[in-house]
Amino acid sequence: MEKHLKRRCDLSSMLKEMFKKNDLTSAGRKQVHLGGKVKESLDEAQIPDGLFEKCDKCNEIVYSEDVVANYYICPNCGMYFRISPRTRLSMILDKESFQEWDKELPVSDPLNFPGYKQKLEHLKVVTNLDEAVITGEGKINDTSVAIGIMASNFLMGSMGEVVGEKLTRLVEKATKRKLPVIIFCCSGGARMQEGIISLMQMAKTAQALKRHDEAGLLYVSVLTDPTTGGVMASFAMLGDVILAEPGALIGFAGPRVIEQTIGQRLPEGFQKAEFLLEHGFVDKIVKRNKLKQTLSMLVKSC
Known part of the structure; x- marks a missing residue:
């Protein structure tokens, strides 16, 4: 239980850091490469591709590796993800x-x-x-x-x-x-x-x-x-x-x-x-x- 709570706290902290807005002026806009495309970013959070999954049932964001380890089942609500x-x-x-x-x-x-x-x-x-x-x-x-x-x-x-x-x-x-x-x-x-x-x-x-x-x-x-x-x-x-x-x-x-x-x-x-x-x-x-x-x-x- 303690391990599960610690993981959730770590996940929450990581998400806050990842979604933190950058204080950029128009002169400070930067080019971000996403999937081979160049995208202009201004106060826009960038999410690493494939790191997280969103469950359509409970709307929780979960680690992809946790989903895979759990047979592609949401570890929070038990929803079954469709698999290839x-x-x-x-x-x-x-x-x-x-x-x-x-x-x-x-x-x-x-x-x-x-x-x-x-x-x-x-x-x-x-x-x-x-x-x-x-x-x-x-x-x-x-x-x-x-x-x-x-x-x-x-x-x-x-x-x-x-x-x-x-x-x-x-x-x-x-x-x-x-x-x-x-x-x-x-x-x-x-x-x-x-x-x-x-x-x-x-x-x-x-x-x-x-x-x-x-x-x-x-x-x-x-x-x-x-x-x-x-x-x-x-x-x-x-x-x-x-x-x-x-x-x-x-x-x-x-x-x-x-x-x-x-x-x-x-x-x-x-x-x-x-x-x-x-x-x-x-x-x-x-x-x-x-x-x-x-x-x-x-x-x-x-």
Whole structure:
């Protein structure tokens, strides 16, 4: 407790020092280099990039290293930060066991949607991802699994033709190799820039999972924040075992859309993982630091 209070005091002192305004006259303005850009500073506090994170739930500013050490969970309020697919892989799989499948599939733009290809190319550079999902094979405590991880930072994990194709191929390869499948779901739903083609991925992924099930193999779906739309209405809810992270938003339409449609207030916590667990839609809520252990137990028992 004393150590925690001392850290908070140190953090408070550091923040005061960092945000201290400089007494600069117009002649004393200085040029500050931020991310390769030159920025004029006058009475403006400068924050070192990546040193702190702000929690959207409690609005506290916390050390990034504390967030990382705590499995990307706010140490103050317990809110789960969204994490990248590769960070997730490092948490779940044995070190250096992952082999990626179906990398760099051709870009899909069936509607020639204005600016869509350019946006995809930009996101590839910014996120260092080829699409909104990474798929491949790895090991969890020496047990081989086929795994897919969706990316919230790539068009909100929306499912278009390429995402559906990668997930379908993941399941089909797993069926041939007799591997259990684990998919970490995180999505805003079907990708509107691809129209009906994106909606077809719902049926395609479901058919692949049906054949995987008929082969007597295990599929574990892990619902993270948020899992919504066409993804929630297809492969995300077809798991033999459905797990969820605490506080994850899970639903087809968003709460505001539903309230506006039915003209009624929704129950407290509606569409949160805990609410779905109470109503039988989720088998278990698992804390992030227990996920690898839980998944290991499941795949070893199948």
